[in-house]
Amino acid sequence: MGLFSCFSKKDLDNNLIKPEINESFKELIEISYDYLNAQQDSCKTIYDLGSYARWDYNQETGFIEFSDSGVVKIKIKYEEVGSISTTSNTWLWAWNNESLLPQVKSEIGKIKEFGIQNQYRQLFKPKWYGDEYDGWAMTAIAAKIMKAKGAYRIPTENLYSFVIFKEIEDLRKK
Numbered sequence: 001m002g003l004f005s006c007f008s009k010k011d012l013d014n015n016l017i018k019p020e021i022n023e024s025f026k027e028l029i030e031i032s033y034d035y036l037n038a039q040q041d042s043c044k045t046i047y048d049l050g051s052y053a054r055w056d057y058n059q060e061t062g063f064i065e066f067s068d069s070g071v072v073k074i075k076i077k078y079e080e081v082g083s084i085s086t087t088s089n090t091w092l093w094a095w096n097n098e099s100l101l102p103q104v105k106s107e108i109g110k111i112k113e114f115g116i117q118n119q120y121r122q123l124f125k126p127k128w129y130g131d132e133y134d135g136w137a138m139t140a141i142a143a144k145i146m147k148a149k150g151a152y153r154i155p156t157e158n159l160y161s162f163v164i165f166k167e168i169e170d171l172r173k174k
């Protein structure tokens with residue numbers, strides 16, 4: 001058995017093997033999680049996120065809306081970070097996802113550039129084997145670097161899309 005015997009030839013040809021994580025990248029993940037967790041706590045406290053009956057997102061407008069009884073309470077301008085396919089178990093960066101509209105991935109290229117500058121392959125390799133933990137780790141890093149106000153995981157049939165909050169509008173008091 002060779003070094004890559006657990007991967008098929010197709011896997012190696014597509015080079016989907018998850019990049020190695022070094023100590024510096026582990027530290028980046030840790031400080032990024034600290035940042036994102038603080039932002040998430042603020043979103044829950046200030047905007048009561050997690051308590052609304054419904055949420056809707058729209059790529060064309062670039063907004064996620066949280067509502068109760070048909071009334072929008074919180075409106076969030078978002079940026080796509082990437083997605084985890086539950087079918088192929090792969091992470092795909094939003095900057096490499098052709099199915100996303102430009103307005104929801106206009107700034108995520110900053111993360112790719114940061115990855116190139118710091119030689120963090122996870123941040124500039126377009127697609128690789130990953131799971132939900134990886135999705136949250138990449139989202140935390142994006143949130144920290146881009147100074148996001150929070151993040152959300154949007155579940156669909158075979159996919160988890162990860163987004164960060166750029167702007168939050170509180171409509172409860174209007």
